[in-house]
Amino acid sequence: MVRQSQKFLSQLYALSDFFCIQLVFLFSWWLKFDSGFIPFDHTLPFNRYVLWSSIYGVIAIFISYFMNFYTPKRKKRFSYELFTIVQVHLISLMFLLSFLFVFKELDVSRSYLLLFLINNILFVSFYRYILKTTLKRYRQKGYNKQYVLIVGAGSLGKKFYDNLALHPELGYEVVGFLDDYQSVHEHSSKNYKPILGKVDELEYFLGKDLVDEVIIALPLYAHEKYPQIINACEKAGVKTLIIPDFYGYLPSKPFFDNFAGIPLINVRDIPLDEFRNRFFKRAFDLLFASIAIILISPVLILVAIGIKWTSPGPIIFKQERVGLNRRNFMMYKFRSMRVQTEADSDTQWTVENDPRKTKFGSFLRKTSLDELPQFFNVLFGHMSVVGPRPERPFFVEQFKGEIPKYMVKHHIRPGITGWAQSNGLRGDTSIEDRIKLDIFYIENWSFLFDIKIIFRTIINGFVNKNAY
Structure with a gap:
């Protein structure tokens, strides 16, 4: 049944947000x-700022309710909350500026509004993060x-049960199973909740x-039971969620x-298929790569000198x-090996103690300094800063x-670093x-x-023990 306390908790969240804003x-x-610390000119008296701060708080609470920010979010990651907080307060400021314009409050400090x-x-964001972390600990x-x-109680239901058991911080407990074809769990060494x-x-x-x-975890051939199950749940005021029998094919x-x-x-919804997401990612790539090239330019020069000093051949190695x-x-x-034929470099995997590497090249590979020229690939549009x-x-x-689904990685630009590499898979x-x-990463990009x-x-760090 739906908890009556949820409405109270939503009101408590709203009151806490208003108090935090003040x-x-x-x-x-x-x-x-x-x-x-900050110089200022003539401005409105303190009590006028109190008034507009209160109005801003009311606007923010109203927009938060409108965006369903006070609904339960135990299943969502904190990044969702952070994104919503930014949206709420940007929109709230737009409304406040509109009110200030209508009521001709011309002496409000613009730098104060930005600071606010x-x-x-x-x-x-900070107090919401602390709250979310605390609630997770209590649920555990x-x-x-x-x-x-x-x-x-088939393989689908048991798979869900096993996955749920891995996340005690979500605070869910299975009371049992319902099944038409078995009354006890057969051929299982795990301690599943009973079939009721x-x-x-x-x-x-x-x-x-x-x-x-x-949770409806029935096979496809049992789909005729769905109306009966959903009707019973809605009659009792209980939420219903369906696990599709083909979930393994879904993102x-x-x-x-x-x-x-x-x-x-x-089947394969990709956030970067949306134009605005691609635009912001590309704009970030250009800005980040430009700044990075300026900052690391002394390193680029030193590495180039080191390569030229220690082995004959070009400084930059280009590979398809x-x-x-x-x-x-x-x-x-940056070239880290002795000059070789294109066929050899394109078809041979680098191994530990590879005889093709130069001594300076081994250092470049271990420290990932050989990857730095890829910031130019980012500028040229071949790559992104982050991606597969x-x-x-x-x-x-x-x-x-x-390898199943290997080609899915080519739906977006490749990156200098990625989710796999930041998890040590290099x-x-x-x-x-x-x-x-x-x-x-592709399915959950933000x-x-x-x-x-x-x-x-x-x-x-950039030092990689697996980089040969």
Whole structure:
């Protein structure tokens, strides 16, 4: 049943947000007008700022309700909340500026408004993160639980049960299973919750036990039972979720489209298919690569001198790689090997103690300094700062027949670093594991995800024991 306390918790969230906004107002006022850190001219009296801060708080709460920000979010990651917080406060500021214009409040400090906006985003994000982390810890200890009934005790239902057990921080507990074809779990060494009865008895168990959500985990041939199950759940006020029997073919975040009035599941919805996402990612790539090239230019010069000093041949090594939409491009690296034929470099895998490497080249590979020229690939549009690592055509042809979904990585631009690399999958590591993480990145891309990967790459360091 739906918890009556949820409405109270939503109101508590709203009150906490309003209180936090007013604290931010006091801090921003002190920082701007009383601290002496920032010079200021004539402005409105304090009580006028109090009034407009209160109005801003009410606007922010209203927009938060409108954007469903106070609904339960235990299943969502914090990045979702952070993105929503930024949206809420940007929109709230736009409304506040409109009110200031209508009521002719011309003496409001613009720099104060900017400070107020930034502090609101930072403070609210911080306290929401602390709150989310605290709630996860309480749920792991058994508090604030939600109870789940699984309809279907076959492989699909048990798979869901196993996955749910891996995430105690979500605070879900399975009360049992319903199944028409077995009364006890057969051939299983795991301690599953019991099979309570048959599917037709769902209404009885919903009235008897405390159940918050019903998970339908039935095979495709049992789809005629869905109307009966959904009707029973809606009658009892219980949420219903369906696990499609073909979920293994779906992305981690399925996208529902509409065609000719019929809902369709998009098997491979990619956030970067949207123009605005591609635009922001490309703009970030250009800005980041330009700044990086300027900052590392002394390193580029020193590495170039080192290569020329220690071995004959060109400084830059160009190699054909497969990129966006399976189009080939020339990727740039600092040369770390002795000059060799194109056939050898394109078809041979680098191994430990490879005799083709120069001594200085071994250092470049271990420290990833050989990858730095790829920032120019980013400027030219061949690559992105973050994305799946590109591979040579010879190995792409080999892997696409051996590794499921290998070619999905070419739906977006390849990157200098990626989710797989920031998790330590670089050099001589599993291609299958890399592809899984690459696909997760492609399906779950966000600007904050890119920032996280860049920070992880920097924090984890560039030295790679698997880079030969």
